[in-house]
Amino acid sequence: xxxxxxxxxxxxxxxxxxxxxxxxxxxxxxxxxxxxxxxxxxxxxxxxxxxxxxxxxxxxxxxxxxxxxxxxxxxxxxxxxxxxxxxxxxxxxxxxxxxxxxxxxxxxxxxxxxxxxxxxxxxxxxxxxxxxxxxxxxxxxxxxxxxxxxxxxxxxxxxxxxxxxxxxxxxxxxxxxxxxxxxxxxxxxxxxxxxxxxxxxxxxxxxxxxxxxxxxxxxxxxxxxx
Amino acid sequence: xxxxxxxxxxxxxxxxxxxxxxxxxxxxxxxxxxxxxxxxxxxxxxxxxxxxxxxxxxxxxxxxxxxxxxxxxxxxxxxxxxxxxxxxxxxxxxxxxxxxxxxxxxxxxxxxxxxxxxxxxxxxxxxxxxxxxxxxxxxxxxxxxxxxxxxxxxxxxxxxxxxxxxxxxxxxxxxxxxxxxxxxxxxxxxxxxxxxxxxxxxxxxxxxxxxxxxxxxxxxxxxxxxxxxxxxxxxxxxxxxxxxxxxxxxxxxxxxxxxxxxxxxxxxxxxxxxxxxxxxxxxxxxxxxxxxxxxxxxxxxxxxxxxxxxxxxxxxxxxxxxxxxxxxxxxxxxxxxxxxxxxxxxxxxxxxxxxxxxx
Numbered sequence: 001x002x003x004x005x006x007x008x009x010x011x012x013x014x015x016x017x018x019x020x021x022x023x024x025x026x027x028x029x030x031x032x033x034x035x036x037x038x039x040x041x042x043x044x045x046x047x048x049x050x051x052x053x054x055x056x057x058x059x060x061x062x063x064x065x066x067x068x069x070x071x072x073x074x075x076x077x078x079x080x081x082x083x084x085x086x087x088x089x090x091x092x093x094x095x096x097x098x099x100x101x102x103x104x105x106x107x108x109x110x111x112x113x114x115x116x117x118x119x120x121x122x123x124x125x126x127x128x129x130x131x132x133x134x135x136x137x138x139x140x141x142x143x144x145x146x147x148x149x150x151x152x153x154x155x156x157x158x159x160x161x162x163x164x165x166x167x168x169x170x171x172x173x174x175x176x177x178x179x180x181x182x183x184x185x186x187x188x189x190x191x192x193x194x195x196x197x198x199x200x201x202x203x204x205x206x207x208x209x210x211x212x213x214x215x216x217x218x219x220x221x222x223x224x225x226x
Numbered sequence: 227x228x229x230x231x232x233x234x235x236x237x238x239x240x241x242x243x244x245x246x247x248x249x250x251x252x253x254x255x256x257x258x259x260x261x262x263x264x265x266x267x268x269x270x271x272x273x274x275x276x277x278x279x280x281x282x283x284x285x286x287x288x289x290x291x292x293x294x295x296x297x298x299x300x301x302x303x304x305x306x307x308x309x310x311x312x313x314x315x316x317x318x319x320x321x322x323x324x325x326x327x328x329x330x331x332x333x334x335x336x337x338x339x340x341x342x343x344x345x346x347x348x349x350x351x352x353x354x355x356x357x358x359x360x361x362x363x364x365x366x367x368x369x370x371x372x373x374x375x376x377x378x379x380x381x382x383x384x385x386x387x388x389x390x391x392x393x394x395x396x397x398x399x400x401x402x403x404x405x406x407x408x409x410x411x412x413x414x415x416x417x418x419x420x421x422x423x424x425x426x427x428x429x430x431x432x433x434x435x436x437x438x439x440x441x442x443x444x445x446x447x448x449x450x451x452x453x454x455x456x457x458x459x460x461x462x463x464x465x466x467x468x469x470x471x472x473x474x475x476x477x478x479x480x481x482x483x484x485x486x487x488x489x490x491x492x493x494x495x496x497x498x499x500x501x502x503x504x505x506x507x508x509x510x511x512x513x514x515x516x517x518x519x520x521x522x523x524x525x526x527x528x529x530x531x532x533x534x535x536x537x538x539x540x541x542x543x544x545x546x547x548x549x550x551x552x553x554x555x556x557x558x559x560x561x562x563x564x565x566x567x568x569x570x571x572x573x574x575x576x577x578x579x580x581x582x583x584x585x
Contacts, residue, residue: 120311123274124370126298127305128325129377134299138324142315 001198008175009183010199016091016179017159020098021106024155027099028106033140035107036114054104062168065097069169089171094179097165105154113147114140146218153214157207227285229381229413233270235277242266242277242437248381253407253414255424255445258434264417265307267434268385271415272305273298284380299328304374307385310366312358318369319354325377339410341376347409348372348402364395368402375406382414388423396423403427421456425449425465425506426584450553452534452546457555462509462544464554465584470501479525482581486549487528491581504584511579512556514545516566518575526578530554532568547576 002010031050035043053061069087070076076087087093117140125135141148163181170177172186180199187196232245242263248254256264269275271282273289273296282289289296298305312321326341345351348368358366367387374382388396404427407414418424424431424445431448433440433456441454446465449456456462468482473493480493482505489505497503518527533553534546543563547554554576568574 118311120307120309121313123298123307124305124311125313125324126274127272127301127303127377128373129299129328130324131297131299134328139313143313 003195005174006183006195006199009178009180012178013160013180016094016098017156019095020102020159021152021155023099024102024106028103028110032107032110033114035111050107051104053101058101058162058164059168061101062097062165066169069093088169089173089177091176094166094170094177097169098159098162101162101165102155102158105158106151109147109150109154110144113144117143149214149217153210157210227380229284231271231282233277233280235270235280240437244439246432246439246442248413248415249430250413251411252429253416253427254430254432255428256415256417256432256434257424258419260419262434263437264434265385268383268415268417272303272383273301302380304377304379304382306370306374306387308387308390310370312366312369314358318356321358321369322373322376325373329377339375344372344375347405363391364399367391367399382412384414385417400426421461425463446553450546450555452536452544457544458538462555462557464507466505466552468503468505470497470499470503472499484552486552489581490525494583506582506584507554507578509555509557512554513577514556514558514566514574515577516574522577524577524579526581528576530574530576532570532572532574534570535563535568
């Protein structure tokens, strides 16, 4: 079944996806709210930037991240100067790459469900004495629940499945930056199809079950798909 | 406490320049054609939009002035718009409690009615456990009004709360509004473009036209002022407060007394002697004679004096009458004006063809 190296890469993958999803929720929620509500024209630029990882080959994204985060890149050099850690070929570097790579998968469903909330409801809440943050937690989040769930699942699953970005900036260090998709690649390279089957099959089943649960949940609450 | 406002606000081509007052008691209707800025004015008063330049205060309590701007959630208002805007994820009970809980935490609320009084007043007890999706349009609006009242506001701002309802639902909800009106001492600013609604429930009128307040005053004065469009339209009308003074059992008639005389109309079961009701007389249902006709089928013939004659259109004139201090309108032809020699001061008899009970 799974070798110790496989278990290690499974653990790295889960840790990476969890941390990435949490960070994306914290960053993506205000960003999506701003995109859904701002009347500014500049927002299309932001929307295009957010959507970029959807169309860009992951290797392109990974390449630029490698350059930026590397010891001679702007971010890497700054961190180096301040005595910070090296980001390339490390778990934190992997997290940064994943956050950027999975950004649209979290922001877009959130933005769609925020936009669907009628402005009149927010006005009503304001005249019912709810302060802005109160309105967000008592009204916006409950009404955006299907979008929130979709965002979490897509963000998580997409991070689990990433390959190109990880390969570029994470390298392939077992226990630290070696994730599932790279382990599968390694097994296939070594013509070790049995091991590859175990990992690939588990990933397939995991993804399917996740999506099944999301759709069931959204239907049961009668809120429709976002 | 009365509410006072003044705005000079520009958005695109539209300019809103309005000042006015909502007195401490009764319903003030903000009346005007669609697109004249009524809803914008209400949103400005609520603080949902911030005008370029504006001032809003309730007695000494300043909501907006210069750089001072209190956001809507800090203003003691109740605000209800056309579609009610109930929160779909909450039950009726939790919708009603939403503002109630939050208003309880601030000192800035009027004493106001308690939870049970409000749900009783609006007929909501049976609806508490339902979801907004399971309510009819009229029920939703009643819940929305109750939800706003439960914040114990110092002023109620209603933006065409009945406009989305069909005639039957409207008839069903109006009595509730009238009860609010009678039982709560709360200033109400009521936006409407429906003259029937206004005639029925308003005490005062702010007449709005193209972003400005054209005129303001008591409902009956405003309806009969010959310089305002209200007295000149097809539906021009006089609204009177009258008291039921007696019944004529033989002919099934009820008599109502008002400052300018007494009127008879077909008896309606729910009229008790001494009760106050609002009645309406359309200008086109009033004809004039110089002497009291003894051989007319018209029951209601009252002595009056012409106070003003104005042309309406090539064929018709508007005649304003004075019935012992009460104004009355008549739309008659220029030919009749000439034949009867009508001019200010002429004593006449007003023949009133039909009288409608409003409340």
